[in-house]
Amino acid sequence: MLRPWDLKVEIVRDSEISIHAQIAQKIIDEIQQGRFAIGLALPGTRELANTLKVNRKTVIQAYEELIAQGWLNAESKRGTFVSSRILSVNQHPKPIKSIDYDFQNKISKESTSPKSKKYENDIISFGSGLSDSRLIPLEVLSRAMRHALISTIRTNKQSYNEPKGSMILRQAILDMLNMSRSLHADIDNICIVRGSQMGYFLIARVLMRPSDNVVMANLCDQLTRDAFKSCGSHIIPIDINENGINLADLETLCQHTKIRAVYVSPHFQFPTTVTMPISNRRQLLVLADRYDFLIIEDDRDFEFNFSKASIMPMASMDKSGRVVYIGSLSKVLASGFRMGFIAAPKEIIKHLSNEIMMIDRQGNSVTELAIAELLHTGEISRHILKIFKIFEERRNFIVKLLRTELKDFVTFKLPAGGLALWLIVKPDINMELLSKDAEIEKVRIVSGSTFSSNNDPVSAIRLGFANLNDDELTMGIKRLKKAFERQIRPNALKQVL
Helix, strand or coil, X not given: CCXXXXXXXXXXXXXXXXXXXXXXXXXXXXXXXXXXXXXCECCCHHHHHHHHCCCHHHHHHHHHHHHHCCCEEEECCCEEEECCCHHHXXXXXXXXXXXXXXXXXXXXXXXXCHHHHCCCCXXXXXXXXXXCHHHCCHHXXXXXXXXXXXXXXXHXXXXXXXXXXXXXXXXXXXXXXXXXXCCCCCHHHEEEECCHHHHHHHHHHHHCCCCXXXXXXXXXXXXXXXXXXXXXXXXXXXXXECCEECHHHHHHHHCXXXXXXXXXXXXXXXXXXXXXXXXXXXXXXXXXXXXXXXXXXXXXXXXXXXXXXXXXXXHHCXXXXXXXXXXXXXXXXXXXCCCEEEECCHHHHHHHHHHHHHXXXXXXXXXXXXXXXXXXXXXXXXXXXXXXXXXXXXXXXXXXXXXXXXXXXXXXXXCCECCEEEEEECCCCXXXXXXHHHHXXXXXXXXXXXXXXXXXXXXXXXXXXXXXXXXXXXXXXXXXXXXXXXXXXXXXXXXXX
């Protein structure tokens, strides 16, 4: 079997660019130039590591990223080969997203025009809690999509789908919720939506009447707030404490104001990451019965509980049919993979189904069948186990970085889970200037003011970490430190003068 034993990679060891990214880009270059033909066997990871005098894990990491992007294909007991998929998925050659951002800017001028260079990904974006699309098991996913497409074509299905979603996917979601989240639902309690945001809007449109009062935390996802506002709801903000929304304030409010619904994200509250204790969840359910309101439970990060304590959703404790539960598989797969679900009383699901028929009659049967297959075969469970470990390691890594690099500027409490941290910025830092300085340093952050119900200034940052590898996290935090120091330097200069 012929192998490109003469693969040569000039490793720059003191570069900011990770070594595995340098190896990956060299292989891409060889494929694009036609030197590595389709089906060609690459050196084994141990062989290449010895040749390049690097750790074998570094080569494994480079190969895994190339496999994930479709450049390579791993065959059990045979080796790693240049994939035939490059003809379709990489028709327009470009660096893979998983490569360190600075390395993309070092691509030779021959392969990058000045116009395209302007749009190169040169910014580290922490986001507010995104997953990492580079970790998607593309081979498994593409196989499931192929099966779903073939099934759809062969059945020559002419009728429209059930607006609540395909039966096979609803059953798979139902099994997952009842087994892993202790819900007591049946198939008529489940509705499929294209991501959580569609779910928020549908619930607001179906359940809220104009001027109905909806209680939300004073720090909340702006798009969720806007979905309810767009349907005529009146949003009443309520403070957050160390246990989530302030239930004492909520009861006082209920005593003189009719509340239609309370929106909460009890698992790692968005954006502050606070976890609502079980006792508070039970108390909120009691208040819902006492004052006759619905609870809209957003459970976007349920899979990523890094504590040893297992806390089930409020929907699992609901005995009165007051909880409307919203979840998503977008964090498990990728943010662009829009697949969410709603679990609610049958009558609510029926109304949601009628509304969906008006705006999304056909749905996405191929995607639904593919996701159902991944759920039934256990592939999604296995993927969750894999990314759980990776995200936990990234969480521990960024915590160490923050405690070392940003200890003079921020404080934070380690949350029980979720894919972001809530950093409290010290009061002498101007948040507006910080955001601008961060952009100058080519790092993007999400200011706490973004989530304020009244557009009040909030000295905090929601810092997502799951979408970045260790090299990117390191560089991002170092850049952020420079942004903070931009405000310190002028003060220090004044003291000297």
